[in-house]
Amino acid sequence: MKIFxxxxxSEDGLSSSLRGMxxxxxxMNSIGNxxxxxxxxxxxxxxxxVSSFSELIGIHALSEVxxxxxxxISRSDKPLDxxxxxxxxxxxxxxxxxxxxxxxxxxxxxxxxxLTLENQKVLxxxxxxxxxxxxxxxxxxxxxxxxxxxxxYNSKTNKLEYMNQLSVxxxxxxxxxxxxxxxxxxxxxxxxxxSEFMSMLPVRRNFEANRQMYIIQNDELSRVIQELGRST
Numbered sequence: 001m002k003i004f005x006x007x008x009x010s011e012d013g014l015s016s017s018l019r020g021m022x023x024x025x026x027x028m029n030s031i032g033n034x035x036x037x038x039x040x041x042x043x044x045x046x047x048x049x050v051s052s053f054s055e056l057i058g059i060h061a062l063s064e065v066x067x068x069x070x071x072x073i074s075r076s077d078k079p080l081d082x083x084x085x086x087x088x089x090x091x092x093x094x095x096x097x098x099x100x101x102x103x104x105x106x107x108x109x110x111x112x113x114x115l116t117l118e119n120q121k122v123l124x125x126x127x128x129x130x131x132x133x134x135x136x137x138x139x140x141x142x143x144x145x146x147x148x149x150x151x152x153y154n155s156k157t158n159k160l161e162y163m164n165q166l167s168v169x170x171x172x173x174x175x176x177x178x179x180x181x182x183x184x185x186x187x188x189x190x191x192x193x194x195s196e197f198m199s200m201l202p203v204r205r206n207f208e209a210n211r212q213m214y215i216i217q218n219d220e221l222s223r224v225i226q227e228l229g230r231s232t
Contacts, residue, residue, distance in 0.1 A: 013217045019058030020210035023050065026062045027203050034191050042103030043189035044068065068171065071102075071190035073182065079139040080106045080114075082148075083187040085180035088168040091123040092116050098123065100171065102187055108132065108139070125165040125175065132163055144183040 054061035082104035089100035121129035148166035
């Protein structure tokens with residue numbers, strides 16, 4: 001009969017602690033991005049979501065979903081500033097394809113194209129870039145109703161002439177019929193600084209708990225190795 005003996009080292013404890021610290025650091029990064037986005041027009045808070053088996057897959061268990069609630073509305077008195085009171089996104093064209101935004105601060109070029117602040121063409125409800133047939137003498141002559149229908153005041157006829165309609169879609173690109181556009185307003189972020197700072201507390205505690213477990217396990221392993229060194 002043979003008796004087998006020896007020291008068998010399992011890395012599960014140390015690795016779990018490291019994965020836990022990495023995961024909590026990722027959650028803290030998401031919260032930090034929300035705090036940085038507090039003053040960004042149209043910024044939507046990102047909610048960190050931790051899936052099951054996070055102790056095994058660490059940072060890969062972390063994902064983010066957008067909080068689609070409308071943010072704080074403030075008056076700008078600029079005719080080409082639009083805020084979405086309800087959920088939805090404006091569409092604009094880029095070289096990489098169509099993108100979505102809740103930042104409704106637009107402008108008009110000399111050709112009459114409606115553009116984002118980054119000079120990307122804003123799209124209409126028919127999927128085409130919005131271009132005014134007649135360029136108004138003043139931006140104040142542009143009127144937009146709550147459905148996003150754009151009209152220009154004609155001083156000769158003393159009437160509003162319909163031009164186009166803003167495209168407002170869901171986050172999956174589906175056109176929305178129940179929308180509310182406010183002209184002369186901007187939507188600030190939907191981030192609450194108080195809530196974000198409060199959500200940091202359990203994350204910091206979890207990180208510190210994993211850190212302490214790592215230190216304890218590492219010290220115990222070092223002590224065992226030293227004892228083995230003395231006995232040889």
